[in-house]
Amino acid sequence: MPRKWVRQTRRGSWTEQNMKDALKFIDDGNSVSAASRTFKIPFSTLQERRKLNKDTKPLLGCKATFTSDQEEALSSRIKFLSDVFYGLSANEVRRAAFEFAQKNNIPHRFSVHERMAGKDWLNGFLARNKTISSRKPEATSINRITGFNREEVRKFYDNLEKVFSNIVYTPNADETGITTVQDPGTILATKGKK
Template structure:
């Protein structure tokens, strides 16, 4: 079966809605010829469906492995897994389709040696369900995934709503802080010109794998931001690490390169130093 099959005729190019409307018109007293012409529906096909309502609408010798209801359940299952941060790859989806067909005793032409549905099936499955697509996932820690739930999010917005009731709190005093991982060696490098056919092309970096550092950024709703706060994976700070940093940046070191309670206190002092909240000018 070709991956991109192109139809060789315009048979059954009508929709189920056209069929339903044409049948309803005939049952209301309209002649078959008139109903077929009104709804752009083949007259002979309309006659067949009127005389035998159970007539098959299938084209070609092959049936779909899953019916529309089964495919909808499969789509919802795939989306549910992705929402739980356990999205399936292309290979996983093909294996799942094979297992579903086998467990439910559905006739199929999937490869029984690899125990996977074919690439053609996956391609057509995506065409039938255009709301699905394969995306590159962003690495998310288990701790962050557990913390991002309805209860935690609702509690956050309840606190935010309560804070925004203060008439002294203006938009430039509402700030959001977040941390991100920064690698000293970029994971991807731009292509460079080299001799065609050369087996290996290298590029000088500070290290082959690089080290991960944490950058804590804080910005207000109006776009004003604090100088960044960097956390390095090392036990002692070196002046060379500060070179090129923006004015006011602060630095810290620990054995993990991540935020800790002690370093958060340092960052909070950094926050107070620049934001300077007071009773007359609070910040949130």
């Protein structure tokens, strides 16, 4: 499936107002074929819509996996996690969408083998939720994020004591290549927020 789909047919190109006018035109005593020619709506469509008494716009394509409320909940969760310095990567969001659909028994077309939603779903999700974008956050030391205060230092040394009591280390360990600043990778976060 192409990433940017281009419409190939004129199917369903009529408007709701055209359909209402055509049905009224038929109710006024005109034929279905005359209404079809006048309002540029296929004859069979007019017959079916008249029989079902439906004048709404047709839904073309696949049915959406999530409702707008469910997508809003997913969107707000992504924003919240990025605000607390735990931004999700694109693959993590795709996995979260799969898990959300599975746990709520929502019918989906996601890959059960990979246990994640597809790239096309993610692109559509980002297009529908314009406040989220793919970002490369600034690499920040964990100490700056958590704050360097008495409580945090006490927790650090308590954990360090537990680790040293369980494992015997050789002295003079080489610390070359060990950094406290990690490369965060690309995440999904609120647009325009540092």
